[in-house]
Amino acid sequence: MTDASIPALFSLAGKTALVTGGTRGIGAAMAIALAEAGADIILVQRDNSNTTTADTITRTHARKAHIHTAELSDRASVKAIIPTLTAQGFHPTILLNCAGIQRRHPAEQFPDEDWDEVLSVNLTSVFTLCREFGAYLLSQPEARFEPGKKKGSIINVASLLSYQGGITVPAYAASKGGVGQLTKALSNEWVGKGINVNAIAPGYIDTDMNVALINDSNRNAGIMARIPAGRWGRPEDFKGPVVFLASEASSYVSGELVTVDGGWMGR
Template sequence: MSDLSAFSLAGKRIAVTGANTGIGQGIAVAIARAGGSVIGIGRSSMAETARFVEAEGAGFSEAMADIADSKATIALLETLMAAAPLDGLVNNAGIIRRADAVDFTEDDWDAVMDVNLRSLFFLCQAYGRACLAQGRPGRIVNIASLLSFQGGIRVASYTASKHGVLGITRLLANEWAAKGVNVNVIAPGYIETNNTEALRNDPDRSRSILERIPAGRWGVPDDIGDAAVFLLARASNYMHGAVLPVDGGWLAR
């Protein structure tokens, strides 16, 4: 038995997609606090995240790729895994497009599904395939949403993609749990990020959301980061296909 805490990521190397801001940045910093090193995968500069991670005494490296281009991103992930063992993968990158269902375009549908579901699945596939081939344990943490359970308003492709993330997580857990690869998912509630800025800037929508959250506040990226650490660490060894809502009590209301 290791002398390290069951929640420690010391010596672990974790890849996080979309680590430049918001939830991805919160996850990267939480991994650093737990002792892990972080590889940020995305198309935007992650210089700010690098500073935050390095301030925690952990290593950070930036791997540039457009997550919407699944083939290029998978090739990058395979290169990273060939260079050194990768102990975990957090599929956080996601986008959202808002329009009434009657006005929703095929372009907005495809853009969201390509990032939120298509690339997520094939990144999981590439990572899991490498772990199984090498006989190594692995951890995948996918980021879903409250809209994995609910319909939402004006976000057709986002809702469809996040329902899909939950289903794919469970499917992969069924296939890989006995082979040493843990696949679980976090369902964030309403978190202060770029994706929710429009909602927070709408006084009526923001008020109605806060009135339903038992905790009485919007979440912050650290709330999701700490949950991700748990699912990446030894503490969650017997968790497979689990969905962890981090929502201030929203689903309990």
């Protein structure tokens, strides 16, 4: 019988999580949270120059951290991630797609190259990595998985702009709307095969991506007026949600966008 105690439900001991966008902000906080819950972490990064998250995982939380370099805007590079890692002996069962970029222009002036770059990193790489990760898990013998527990968890990072249109960010809004629908589509096919697929939709969070909004006094005031919690979000606000979605605690949760927004969408 599966252990249904609370510590067991939320434990990630013995698991390996593959994380994109884990060098700073929300991604770093979530990668570290997964390690705190017991998982070893593979960080997909453009290069090896930033080891802050990896060092925190190994030194503070005594878990293993491996950096795998890949360019998320290059489909061939993304497709090679899973085969390369498995050839090296890794067996990831958690995928966290957090990497994302933002470009701001009035819609009538939005450059083709910025549109292509945002869609490539924020949506195409997410689909490609989900596809390769899902195919890998589904190809594994059942003996590799613990009976009665899910084979794997995919957690994508969506946005409030999965629901809303935003201002001067048509590419970002399109990409995050796509992430939301992709999450549901993959869940429909895979949850019955043991792979839960969900997304986390951050609200307005105090990170590098939102510096322009934070520094715009008019926009900042308008945003703050609508957040019932009365503050911008912080990266650590995502630690609980990501562990929940990665663990057995969410075994009957799939195809969902968990909105972490201080109550914004309830207004």
